[in-house]
Amino acid sequence: MKVLIARLNHETNTFSPVPTPLAAFNPSYGDEAYRANKGMRTAMAAFIDLAEDLGATLVTPVSATANPSGPVHAPAYDELTRCIVEAAPGCDAILLDLHGAMVAENSADGEGDLLARVRAAAPGVPLGVALDLHGNITEKMVHHADVMVGFKTYPHIDMYETGEHAGRLLLQMLRGEAHYCVCWHRLPLMSHTLRSTTLEGPMQGAVAAARTLEAQGLPAVTVFAGFALADIEAPCMSVVATCRADGLDAAQAAVDGLARQIWGRRDDYVYRSEPLADSLRRAQQLAADATRPVLLLDHGDNCMSGGTCDTMDVLQAALDLGLSDIAVGPLCDPEAVHTLAAAGMGAEVEIALGNKVALDHIGRHKQPLRLRGTVRAVSDGSYTVTGPIYTGQLCHMGRSVCFDIGAAQIVVTEQTHEPWDLGVFHCVDIDPTQFRYLLLKSRMYCRPVFVPLSAGLVECDSPGVTTSDFGRFPFAKVNRPVHPLDVL
Structure with a gap:
């Protein structure tokens, strides 16, 4: 028995100027793809464990994942999908x-086009997929999958469990124990990422309802929040169920019912930003009597949604309002790192910092911020995550510098990086717990580590390519009407 197992992950922000060539995926092939996932917390790792328990021969053509960024370069898409499609013939089951x-x-439908090609290369072979909660589900994806299961957490901590769920159902098909198909309901609703957390609010309730449907007998139910920062036909929310073929009508009715519940709360999936100055004044009030740092989350420039990590709006506004004792990071500016590292520790330097990547798709062009300060530390920007997300993973930010401008100490890096861990500060000798404010370029993933250490959290919406202000994006391909671009 041969089981094809592969991984190809990318969340595309079509407004992002960050390029996505093949190198961005750091792909591994064959046995290396197997080793990159075995024992990890990925869905592919779960597929591997299930197939090995079955005594199957594994075919692992590729494992490739890139941080969210702009559209995948055509040669990269062609190469990575070719690896999967060419491995499909002769396999008895396929798990992606x-x-x-x-x-x-x-390809405006990267996964849908891939699944159609895989299905054509291996007709009749059971095909299952594990997906991110922020998937933009399409008719082509649903039509060509026998099993489809998505994450039920954001921040995402159930990647392995999702893979195990999808793989278990597909192997039931392989053993002739069940025949599954996929049904769905897509809503004309573009949800905001900050309203898709499963820790609270409407998404928590929707996921709970999906779990209830599973407890009542549906094999798998997923609420997909979608990823709205993509100018495609429908970057929208969906409800998807994997069901028994002989129970399709009942499953579709259940899916439709959950979709109606979500639609009834559609305004709750919309995030309405306050003016940046108002956010920072609230932070000042929180910090007045605090003994721990106040978190300032610059979610308008978050690399895990395609941000450049070099916009300076929040820091500049904070300095203009007189905020001080701020730890900032990570801010990506390779040119500044080169200058600061060359100057060396202890050197006083004036540099042009940030705002160097043009945000052409949203019409933003700002000049770098001129700042004078002292180089406090230079490192290779490596650290090991202590948890709870990606525990034990070695992270690299490229060469990293602590630049002290008096009112703030800024972690400047060569690479964009999500602040998963205190290590983003520790690697340049900064103790983030000793500051009045922590300004992080993050939306959600920093929270499990930094929120427990803080006196409070203030979300700061800056005008970057991950802003929650949909009005800044020139959507041209989205099917209208759609909420909240249109009042429905």
């Missing part, structure tokens, strides 16, 4: 660890 919101220069 995908994202669900990939857009390539030559």
Whole structure:
């Protein structure tokens, strides 16, 4: 028995100027792809464990994942999908660890087009996929999958469990124990990422309802929040169920019912930003009597949604309002790192910092911020995550510098990086717990580590390519009407 297992993950922000060539995926092939996932917390790792328990021969053509960024370059998409498609013939089952919101220069439906090609290469072979909660589900994806299961957590901590769920159902098909198909209901609703957390609010309730449907007998039910920062036909929420073929009508009715519940709370999935100055004044009030740092989350420039990590709006506004004792990071500016590292520790330097990546798709062009300060530390920007997300993973930010401008100490890096862990500060000798404010370029993933250490959290919406202000994005391809671009 041969089981094809592969991983290809990318969440595409079509407004992002960050390029996505093949190198961005750091792909591994064959045995290396197997080793990159075995024992990890990915959906592909779960597929591997299930197939090995079955005594199957594993075919692992590729494992490739890139941080959210602009459309995948056509040669990269062609190469990575070719690896999967060419491995499909002759396999008895196919399990794919995908994202669900990939857009390539030559494919507006990256996963749907891939699944159609895989199905054509291996007709009749059971095909299952595990997807991210932020997948933009399409008719083509649903039509060509026998099993489809998505994450039920954001921040995402159930990648392995999702893979185990999808793989278990598909192997039931392989053993002739069941025949599954997929049904769905897509809503004309573009949800905001900050309203898709499963820790609270409407998404928590929707996921709980999906779990109830599973407890009542549906094999798998997923609420997909979608990823709205993509100018495609429908970057929208969906409810998807994997069901028994002989129970399709009942499953569709259940899916439709859950979709109606979500639609009834559609305004709760919309995040309405306050003016940046108002956010910072609230932070000042929180910090007045606090003994721990106040978190300032610059979610308008978050690399895990395609941000450049080099916009300076929040820091500049904070300095203009007189905030001080701020730890900032990570801010990506390779040119500044080169200058600061060359100057060396202890050197006083004036540099042009940030605002160097043009945000052409949203019409933003700002000049770098001129700052004078002292180089306090230079490192290779490596640290090991202590948890709870990606525990034990070694992270690299490229060369990293602590730049002290008096009112703030700024972690400047060569690479964009999500602040998963205190290590982003510790690696340049900063103790983030000793500051009045922590300004992080993050939306959600920093919270499990930094929120427990803080006196409070203030979300700061800056005008970057991950802003929650949909009015800044020139959507041209989205099917209208759709909420909240249109009042429905």
